[in-house]
Amino acid sequence: MQFKTLEFTGDCLRLIDQTKLPRVTQYLDCSTVSDVFQAIRALVVRGAPAIGVAAAYGMVIATRKEEFSSSSELLKALEKSGEYLKSCRPTAINLAWAVERMLGVVKGNLQSPPGEIITLLETEARAIEDEDKAMCRKIGEIGETLIEDNSSILTHCNAGALATAGIGTALAVIYVAHEKGKNIRVYADETRPLWQGARLTCWELQQEGIEVTLICDNMAASLFLAGKIDAVIVGADRVTANGDVANKIGTYNVAVLAEKHGVPFYVAIPRTTIDDDLHSGDDIPIEQRDPTEVSEPGGRPIAPENIKIYSPAFDVTPNSMITAIITDEKIWKGGRWGK
Secondary structure: OOOEEEOOOOEEEEEEEOOOOOOOOEEEEOOOOOHHHHHHHHOOOHHHHHHHHHHHHHHHOOOOOOOOOOHHHHHHHHHHHHHHHHOOOOOOOOHHHHHHHHHHHHHHHOOOHHHHHHHHHHHHHHHHHHHHHHHHHHHHHHHHHHOOOOEEEEEEEOOOHHHOOOOHHHHHHHHHHOOOOEEEEHHHHOOOOOOOOHHHHHHEEEEEOOEEEEEHHHHHHHHHHHHOEEEEOOOOOOOOOOOOOOEEEHHHHHHHHHHOOOOOOEEOHHHEEEEEEOOOHHHOOOOOOOOHHHHHHHOOOOOOOOOOOOOOOOOEOOOOHEEEEEEOOOEEEEEOOOO
């Protein structure tokens, strides 16, 4: 890719500021746990895999400006930092998964001096980043087998390199298909209220020379009716044990259209996005966003004052509506594990 979504320098976590894209390419340095929390919360960095990697490095940063007299003191401090980081965005499972994995390093090495554990923590965070890159590539290689040459693909929100440490999840399938010479056209939903499709997906696909057309969210139905969509590929922030999928609000709308018109609906995820502890989508905590994201997009008021606003960040698509879930391990047909 021609940009870096995130980079750990040893002292800080450098993030491309996705709130400034597409017109301004600017990086933000996070040198405290609070900086990482605020960056995740404000969507400077977003996408389930990317915020998982960011949280792992946030746990490393939590060790940087404090002296620890014992390993147990280090564990106590990191447990507090971990709970703080996990609270900033509750729906994406990768964030909590990464925090718990980092805590596992401390718990498994309590007999070692704090300094040695801190070194192990940085090694673990870098391993999480490297694993994410490898999983993204594998998702692309496995998923592109489902994509025919000369296909028009609809995607919703951003599940590309900006949402991961690698080449993305849903967009990884498109990138690898493009690499292999397939002629791919992409329609990108704008994805209100924060326009991740318009601002981010369109930007990164343009960077890579892939044909992309931006549409308003309410234009997708007309494309399905006209027979102009061959497949839908989206990412996910959490997938439950039965294969229900939580993804950016509006994904369920697209799934309904795909089912109605007989178009394959694919979900592309790393194995880390699967939450085996939750039975179904009914159990997924859905983050509620700031109402002004709806009423004042870009700081410009468009609604009456004191209007009631409902603004969930995600919705749930039932497994019965999913043609296949593409992971870095295999393709699961019918949206259900083992089917």
